[in-house]
Amino acid sequence: MKGASARTLPEQDIDRQAVLKAYGLLPGQEGTAFPPVGGTARADTARTALDNLVDLAAKLCRVPYSVVNVITADQQRQIAASGVEPGVCSREDSMCARVFLARETTVVRDASGDPRFANNPFVTGEIARVRYYASVPLVTASGFVLGSLCVFSDRPADPDPEQIAMLELLAQQAVELLELQHRTLQLNVALDEVRRSNAKLGEFAGRVSHDLRIPLTTILGYVELGEDDPDMPPEHPAAEYLQLIGSSGRRMLAMLEDVLDYSKVGGALHQQPVSLREAVSDAARDLGIPFGSGAMLDSDDARLQADPLQLRALLQNLLSNALNYRSPERPLEIRVTAASNYHGTAVLVADNGKGIRPEDRERVLEPLVRLHREGDGQGSGLGLATCRRIAQAHGGDLTLTETLGGGTTVVLTFPAVL
Known part of the structure; x- marks a missing residue:
């Protein structure tokens, strides 16, 4: 019919x-x-x-x-x-x-x-x-x-x-x-949109940081010339002003670099087998942290499928945080351990520093969030957010918990490679 x-x-x-x-x-x-x-x-x-x-x-x-x-x-x-x-x-x-x-x-x-x-x-x-x-x-x-x-x-x-x-x-x-x-x-449509958004964010952050970095470095250059001027006595009020301008300018320049690094995370990953112990050792060397048995920092070994440069940036951020937020009551100790199963590999970066209160642990993973506690070092509030983005770009995640005896343990998950 x-x-x-x-x-x-x-x-x-x-x-x-x-x-x-x-x-x-x-x-x-x-x-x-x-x-x-x-x-x-x-x-x-x-x-x-x-x-x-x-x-x-x-x-x-x-x-x-x-x-x-x-x-x-x-x-x-x-x-x-x-x-x-x-x-x-x-x-x-x-x-x-x-x-x-x-x-x-x-x-x-x-x-x-x-x-x-x-x-x-x-x-x-x-x-x-x-x-x-x-x-x-x-x-x-x-x-x-x-x-x-x-x-x-x-x-x-x-x-x-x-x-x-x-x-x-x-x-x-x-x-x-x-x-x-x-x-x-x-989900595929949403992921494509996220990738396009991240690419645009990276381009925008690159242009902005470039446009801001040039005048900022010029200002810092003139500050350094003023500070080195032999006709500028240390007790002169202008010397203090130059010091304040230089300090603020350098903090702003560091924040620009952090924003640029954050915007680049999750782009093109070049994953390959990486030794966790070697990656921690390289990050420690960059920061001047003693590494190895009996030192301030030690690490297990594990084979991770990761982008070596982004993994190194992640570990540097975590180790730098441990340095900045150490406890004044005890010598700093950092221990990196790993456990693998058929789901993947969990990497734990545990320090014995000040720790983070349970109610603040999720909040500090957001971009530009700092706790502003007495005695804390300087930072932009992007370190942990960058680390989490790196972990998620690899298909894993980053969470925070407490170290037994006090301190913070960062838990990183890397999925198994099929």
């Missing part, structure tokens, strides 16, 4: 295409988990979950054929099939397009005697000779009908209620699989 086929309004068809595109179900779409119709045959080991689902549907209903159909504005596309090769037909020729918008299960013992399907080319022999036909609409949580899960045979049949109940359950599972693909595509 080509002329009487169920069709939605044109405006609804446009909406249908938009929704199907969001689910990755339109032909030629990038990022879909399902291969295009007409592609090469797939090996059993590479079959998708939907392939397994339609196989199960056919076996449970004791019929030779089962398919998952997606109904577009003008087509029926089979994205998974059992007993037949996945194919495409016009929406006018589709049996499922006649009934899927009713949102009810359709069961027909012999389609040749049903007025809805008797003249359909899938029944008359023009395309196939379907007799038994059962179809369950694929309805999302929002109420949108993506298509159908249907089973069929070239012989009449009388399915029992249990078979239909199982078919409806499998249709729900098919919707869950398509919803998972939908969420995956949404």
Whole structure:
């Protein structure tokens, strides 16, 4: 019945295409988990979950054929099939397009005697000779009908209620699989937007820091000339003013460098196997911290898959924090340990310094947040935020906890490399 086929309004068809595109179900779409119709045959080991689902549907209903159909504005596309090769037909020729918008299960013992399907080319022999036909609409949580899960045979049949109940359950599972693909595509779009945003942030921060650094270094250069002027006696008020200007200017220059470093984190990672102990040793050497057994700082060894430069920057930040926030009551000790399992590697950087109160631990991981405690060293409030961004760029995370006996332990996670 080509002329009487169920069709939605044109405006609804446009909406249908938009929704199907969001689910990755339109032909030629990038990022879909399902291969295009007409592609090469797939090996059993590479079959998708939907392939397994339609196989199960056919076996449970004791019929030779089962398919998952997606109904577009003008087509029926089979994205998974059992007993037949996945194919495409016009929406006018589709049996499922006649009934899927009713949102009810359709069961027909012999389609040749049903007025809805008797003249359909899938029944008359023009395309196939379907007799038994059962179809369950694929309805999302929002109420949108993506298509159908249907089973069929070239012989009449009388399915029992249990078979239909199982078919409806499998249709729900098919919707869950398509919803998972939908969420995956949404996540990919969000990640692409984050990458573009980070790239723009890096470009902006680079331009701003460059534009600010030039006049700032010029000011600091004249301050140094003034401080070195032999005609400027130390007791002159201007000497104190120059010292204050120089101190403030150098702090501003350091903050510019921190902002620029923060904006660059998470860009192009060049990951490779890295020795944790060697990375800690290099960071300690840069900071002038004694390293090794019995020294202020010691470290376990572990093999991490990481960007060496970003890992080194992370460790330098953490060790610098330990130096800046040491306890005046005891000699500073820093211990770096590692534990690995099939999930990945956890790296713990523990110091015996002042520590951070539990209510402040999440807050200090935000950019530009400082605690301003008495005796704390100078900083921009970007160190821990930068470290967390580096960990997250590697697919892990950074959290803070307390060191036994006092101090702060930074917990870094690096996922296993498959």
